[in-house]
Amino acid sequence: MKYYRVWKALLKIRFQNLMMFRLGFWGPFFVDGSLFLVQLAVFDAIYANVDRIGSWGRGEMILYIGTFSLINAVNMVVYFFGVNGITSKIKSGEMDLYLTKPVSPLFRLTFERMNPGSLPLLVFSICIIGYGVRAAGISVSAGRVLGYLFFLGIMILLYYEMEVLIRSVAFYLVSNARMEQLEEAGLELCMNLPGIAFYGIYKFVFYCILPYGIMATLPVQSLIGEMSWGTAAFGIAVVCAFSGLTALVWRNGMRHYNSASS
Amino acid sequence: MREMRKYREIMHVYIKSQLAWRADVVFNMLFTVAKILFAWLLWGMVFRERNTVADFTFHGMLSYYIVSSFLSQLEMSGGISGEISARIRNGTFSNYMVMPVSIEGYFAAMEVGVVLFYLCFDLLAAMVWIFVFRIQFLFARSAVVLGCALLMTVLGLFFMVQLNYFLGILTLKYEEISTFLMIKDNLVSLVTGTIVPLALFPEGVVGVMRLLPFYYVTYLPSMLFTGRCAEEAVRGLVVLGLWCVLMQWAIVVTWRKYRVKYDGVGV
Numbered sequence: 001m002k003y004y005r006v007w008k009a010l011l012k013i014r015f016q017n018l019m020m021f022r023l024g025f026w027g028p029f030f031v032d033g034s035l036f037l038v039q040l041a042v043f044d045a046i047y048a049n050v051d052r053i054g055s056w057g058r059g060e061m062i063l064y065i066g067t068f069s070l071i072n073a074v075n076m077v078v079y080f081f082g083v084n085g086i087t088s089k090i091k092s093g094e095m096d097l098y099l100t101k102p103v104s105p106l107f108r109l110t111f112e113r114m115n116p117g118s119l120p121l122l123v124f125s126i127c128i129i130g131y132g133v134r135a136a137g138i139s140v141s142a143g144r145v146l147g148y149l150f151f152l153g154i155m156i157l158l159y160y161e162m163e164v165l166i167r168s169v170a171f172y173l174v175s176n177a178r179m180e181q182l183e184e185a186g187l188e189l190c191m192n193l194p195g196i197a198f199y200g201i202y203k204f205v206f207y208c209i210l211p212y213g214i215m216a217t218l219p220v221q222s223l224i225g226e227m228s229w230g231t232a233a234f235g236i237a238v239v240c241a242f243s244g245l246t247a248l249v250w251r252n253g254m255r256h257y258n259s260a261s262s
Numbered sequence: 263m264r265e266m267r268k269y270r271e272i273m274h275v276y277i278k279s280q281l282a283w284r285a286d287v288v289f290n291m292l293f294t295v296a297k298i299l300f301a302w303l304l305w306g307m308v309f310r311e312r313n314t315v316a317d318f319t320f321h322g323m324l325s326y327y328i329v330s331s332f333l334s335q336l337e338m339s340g341g342i343s344g345e346i347s348a349r350i351r352n353g354t355f356s357n358y359m360v361m362p363v364s365i366e367g368y369f370a371a372m373e374v375g376v377v378l379f380y381l382c383f384d385l386l387a388a389m390v391w392i393f394v395f396r397i398q399f400l401f402a403r404s405a406v407v408l409g410c411a412l413l414m415t416v417l418g419l420f421f422m423v424q425l426n427y428f429l430g431i432l433t434l435k436y437e438e439i440s441t442f443l444m445i446k447d448n449l450v451s452l453v454t455g456t457i458v459p460l461a462l463f464p465e466g467v468v469g470v471m472r473l474l475p476f477y478y479v480t481y482l483p484s485m486l487f488t489g490r491c492a493e494e495a496v497r498g499l500v501v502l503g504l505w506c507v508l509m510q511w512a513i514v515v516t517w518r519k520y521r522v523k524y525d526g527v528g529v
Binding site: 034 | 311312315316457464
């Protein structure tokens with residue numbers, strides 16, 4: 001209950017802050033919206049020349065883009081702008097302020113910079129998903145939708161954990177710019193390329209080390225009925241493993257934190 | 263001649279300053295693999311079931327990605343608009359205004375310095391990826407086509423400097439342009455053909471893109487270097503040249519009109 005009240009207060013403050021810059025309010029929506037429109041155009045061009053990429057047709061690929069867009073939209077609305085500031089707060093010693101507050105520092109960092117301006121991205125993504133379902137001609141059952149929502153939920157959690165994990169490296173190293181560069185490159189690659197394209201060492205890297213390859217792939221596979229029990233168990237195991245790792249790195253990082261000298 | 267010496271000096275300063283960030287050089291080289299890996303995996307899967315796509319063979323497609331990735335890596339003028347915008351907003355753009363050189367010339371010389379520095383490293387990276395991914399690299403054999411492609415690359419880089427300079431000075435009027443710059447980056451990656459070759463788009467769309475300068479910045483030079491679209495080379499140079507003139511005119515008009523709005527104390 002206490003955390004709910006804090007969350008509500010953070011949202012109110014953030015709203016007041018954002019409304020001062022009304023044009024910037026919708027900025028993330030336009031930027032990310034254009035990114036996913038470009039992706040749709042790219043795959044439309046590819047599918048104008050080929051029928052299938054692996055086992056996926058145009059509809060499945062639209063579904064993939066919509067799902068990645070939805071995961072990204074939740075990220076932008078809820079936690080991206082807060083989590084993104086972790087590195088600078090560790091380096092500048094500003095983290096001190098968070099340690100003195102009567103709530104978890106990570107909770108406050110996660111929710112202090114929510115961005116309601118990105119909400120249209122959620123609607124936009126749902127429209128793409130709807131279009132993808134129609135284009136793929138999938139017969140949607142309640143079981144499949146539940147499976148999709150379950151995997152979508154845990155992949156949103158995984159996305160969040162990856163962001164926190166990469167920025168927590170700043171507790172231990174002087175600069176984690178390379179880690180963020182790696183995150184950007186991995187995300188860019190996997191936004192354009194579904195997990196079904198990976199094999200061998202690439203599959204290991206993008207499924208287990210930088211698991212961006214499974215983030216939109218598993219929800220889509222569960223919706224189109226392409227997911228085996230083994231794949232489902234693997235997806236859940238990866239999320240559990242990264243949850244443990246993120247908690248461990250964050251807790252140890254907080255102990256390692258030495259104020260401005262970090 | 264004395265004027266040129268000033269710009270040469272700016273260029274030298276930027277070549278030297280790149281040496282201070284050696285890790286950046288190494289990581290920039292390493293991250294060029296992302297585009298090649300994307301092409302290798304995506305098109306590898308597509309070409310398992312067919313031999314050609316839009317007249318590209320598998321190795322032709324990968325050769326295209328090697329060259330376009332190399333050229334897009336060389337295009338580093340995106341920071342110019344951000345730098346100008348930030349300087350105008352915080353009031354330190356005066357630093358550039360008091361220099362005894364043209365501001366646009368300063369940024370062009372800076373870009374030349376950075377590009378010259380990265381040229382050999384990016385070339386090295388491209389050769390490494392050709393070797394690692396065992397690509398049977400296709401390369402144009404005609405000296406004329408190669409000459410046109412080289413000239414188009416230089417003009418394309420200059421056009422992007424002009425464009426980013428122009429967008430940067432628009433801050434004098436619009437104050438906040440960062441959102442617009444990010445949208446521009448997303449769109450430019452599509453229309454320059456760095457994500458997929460523009461030949462995959464319907465003929466009507468390609469026809470429209472031929473009228474825009476972006477077609478000639480990365481896409482057409484990449485096609486020319488890999489031995490395709492030779493018939494478009496000369497027309498491409500003319501169109502891109504015209505766009506450079508047009509953009510220069512836009513810069514001059516915008517600068518004259520809005521320069522007086524800058525008061526040197528930030529907005």
